[in-house]
Amino acid sequence: MENNQLNHATYHPLDSVEEVEEFYQAIKREKLTHKLSVNRPYCYWTIETYDKSNGIRGGGGLGVLAADMRRVAEQLQVPFVLVTPFYPWESHQKMQNMEQVDYHEERHYYDFGFNYVDKVQIKTATSGVELDVVEKQLGSSRFLCITEPNFGELYSGESGSDHRLYQEVALGFGGYQALKKVGLRPAVIQLNEVATFFAAVARLDELVSSGMDFYEAVVYTRKHTLYTNHTLVQAAEATFSYSQFEQYVFPNIKSVAVRRWLSDKFTDGYIRLSTPTVEIAELRSGVSKLHARVANYRDINGAKIKFKSVTNGIHLRTWILPEIMDYYHEHGILNRFDLPAARGFEEAVDKITADDIRRLKQLGRRRLNDILHHRTDQYGNPIHIPEDAFLFDFKRRFVDYKRPTLPFNDPDRLAKILLDNNAHYILAGRVHMGDSNMFTKLMNVLHLIDGHSVLRERVHYLPDYDEELGLGLSLGANSSINTPIVGLEACGTSWMKDIANMGLLISTHDGGVADMPSDNYLTIDGKTEEQETESLYKQMVVATKTWSNDADLEYWIHKELKAYLDICSGSRMMRDYLNYLF
Numbered sequence: 001m002e003n004n005q006l007n008h009a010t011y012h013p014l015d016s017v018e019e020v021e022e023f024y025q026a027i028k029r030e031k032l033t034h035k036l037s038v039n040r041p042y043c044y045w046t047i048e049t050y051d052k053s054n055g056i057r058g059g060g061g062l063g064v065l066a067a068d069m070r071r072v073a074e075q076l077q078v079p080f081v082l083v084t085p086f087y088p089w090e091s092h093q094k095m096q097n098m099e100q101v102d103y104h105e106e107r108h109y110y111d112f113g114f115n116y117v118d119k120v121q122i123k124t125a126t127s128g129v130e131l132d133v134v135e136k137q138l139g140s141s142r143f144l145c146i147t148e149p150n151f152g153e154l155y156s157g158e159s160g161s162d163h164r165l166y167q168e169v170a171l172g173f174g175g176y177q178a179l180k181k182v183g184l185r186p187a188v189i190q191l192n193e194v195a196t197f198f199a200a201v202a203r204l205d206e207l208v209s210s211g212m213d214f215y216e217a218v219v220y221t222r223k224h225t226l227y228t229n230h231t232l233v234q235a236a237e238a239t240f241s242y243s244q245f246e247q248y249v250f251p252n253i254k255s256v257a258v259r260r261w262l263s264d265k266f267t268d269g270y271i272r273l274s275t276p277t278v279e280i281a282e283l284r285s286g287v288s289k290l291h292a293r294v295a296n297y298r299d300i301n302g303a304k305i306k307f308k309s310v311t312n313g314i315h316l317r318t319w320i321l322p323e324i325m326d327y328y329h330e331h332g333i334l335n336r337f338d339l340p341a342a343r344g345f346e347e348a349v350d351k352i353t354a355d356d357i358r359r360l361k362q363l364g365r366r367r368l369n370d371i372l373h374h375r376t377d378q379y380g381n382p383i384h385i386p387e388d389a390f391l392f393d394f395k396r397r398f399v400d401y402k403r404p405t406l407p408f409n410d411p412d413r414l415a416k417i418l419l420d421n422n423a424h425y426i427l428a429g430r431v432h433m434g435d436s437n438m439f440t441k442l443m444n445v446l447h448l449i450d451g452h453s454v455l456r457e458r459v460h461y462l463p464d465y466d467e468e469l470g471l472g473l474s475l476g477a478n479s480s481i482n483t484p485i486v487g488l489e490a491c492g493t494s495w496m497k498d499i500a501n502m503g504l505l506i507s508t509h510d511g512g513v514a515d516m517p518s519d520n521y522l523t524i525d526g527k528t529e530e531q532e533t534e535s536l537y538k539q540m541v542v543a544t545k546t547w548s549n550d551a552d553l554e555y556w557i558h559k560e561l562k563a564y565l566d567i568c569s570g571s572r573m574m575r576d577y578l579n580y581l582f
């Protein structure tokens with residue numbers, strides 16, 4: 001962890017208030033500072049945050065996005081509050097005798113620089129729960145967290161369970177009370193997925209119970225609430241029963257009208273939170289162009305919901321090798337807001353030489369090896385990737401649609417590619433607890449690797465995938481592999497880390513990758529999985545050949561950066577959100 005730049009990311013805040021004004025101006029002609037202020041901040045609600053250096057570990061992309069939103073806000077001096085649980089426990093995985101085992105670690109907020117503020121109360125039908133409010137200020141941004149010893153882990157219990165509902169209620173109602181405790185009024189509330197829905201209910205309830213007409217309060221809440229959807233299929237969402245609401249939700253609502261409004265959203269005794277969420281949020285966004293177009297959500301009358309697309313971005317200074325970041329700034333590729341330079345961006349990218357790329361990636365490889373030194377592979381050994389070896393990586397949550405096992409469909413073919421090109425392959429991932437299907441698939445691949453003399457030498461599985469591995473692999477791999485079944489990835493951000501660090505992306509045309517035409521990276525195509533596997537192997541060979549040919553290397557890196565650096569930029573994402581919100 002010592003080498004993890006995430007732990008001591010230092011921001012270079014804008015030099016003066018004038019510069020912040022200029023950024024806001026760049027977003028919109030009028031000055032946003034009238035709408036957003038220290039006491040009326042942008043409030044971002046999320047059940048998941050992925051920021052290990054601040055003691056909060058997430059599960060995947062949803063949490064990385066939340067952490068990056070806050071980092072971008074801090075860098076750009078946007079008044080911003082991230083409302084999220086501080087989980088007292090977090091889960092990890094390790095390999096033992098070729099079996100993956102889960103273990104749990106305790107976390108204390110005071111070990112991560114959080115200060116205790118006060119307590120808030122959440123009611124249930126029969127009793128109450130007291131939660132601590134803790135906060136941590138970082139520049140113009142802050143974490144505002146609720147926590148208590150029995151809060152549990154992120155995503156503990158089944159979705160739709162009482163405990164999940166309790167966590168969501170505590171985050172919504174408790175988080176809203178916490179905001180009041182620290183004297184803040186939200187300028188806007190962004191709901192990062194429906195697990196945060198109760199924040200909007202808390203606001204509505206406050207307005208109504210303090211005397212505002214119910215319909216006026218709905219209009220007001222709607223205008224200032226943005227719901228960001230990350231899921232494609234509404235039917236996949238968990239449901240809660242009316243009796244669960246009687247137990248956990250209704251006791252926290254003061255207004256009879258609000259309770260009645262919510263009761264009307266049940267069908268046959270069950271509710272999906274997206275149904276009332278789309279009513280209480282006039283602003284709704286999806287996380288890539290494709291996702292906003294295909295997300296199939298209906299309101300209670302069956303009408304299709306429209307989503308505005310705001311493609312996810314990443315906080316570039318967190319995820320890019322510092323030397324590459326300096327290079328982008330010095331060569332006029334990124335401006336000081338970390339947006340592509342308004343003038344001369346493409347010309348500047350076209351001047352990046354193959355020598356520069358190889359030199360910078362070599363530095364990245366060293367950083368990766370520093371990280372790998374204190375991590376272990378499936379046999380419990382640290383690994384080291386030789387500087388002259390080509391490195392492919394696949395780093396993702398292990399869920400079916402991402403197809404982590406696709407490259408192993410023809411083991412001999414994969415082995416030949418690796419052997420012929422002096423290449424290694426790192427597979428890093430995390431199986432969701434309780435996903436026995438994926439767990440079996442992973443074990444089968446590990447046994448397959450173990451039984452193959454070439455794969456055993458050249459394929460390394462790294463358990464307990466986290467930000468540190470995500471970062472390290474983006475810095476040190478030459479080419480990354482992204483194989484979601486087309487139509488199922490909402491956006492994905494790992495591929496952004498790879499492109500921004502001058503890696504060659506091999507991907508299906510899906511998620512945020514599909515924001516741009518498919519001739520901008522090494523595309524996997526095909527109508528069947530067999531054809532896609534064939535296409536993947538071909539592109540893996542192309543990637544290794546590209547790396548040893550100056551003109552080809554420059555061609556592909558220039559193409560990727562010109563097409564995607566703007567999309568990757570978290571500042572671009574913040575600008576798009578501010579534009580949509582105000």
Ligand SMILES: *Cc1c(COP(=O)(O)O)cnc(C)c1O
Pocket residue numbers: 059060061064395396397465466467468470471491492493494495497
């Ligand atoms: C970047 C990152 C993600 C995002 O993953 P996608 O599969 O691209 O959505 C998830 N987990 C970790 C640890 C990451 O660093």
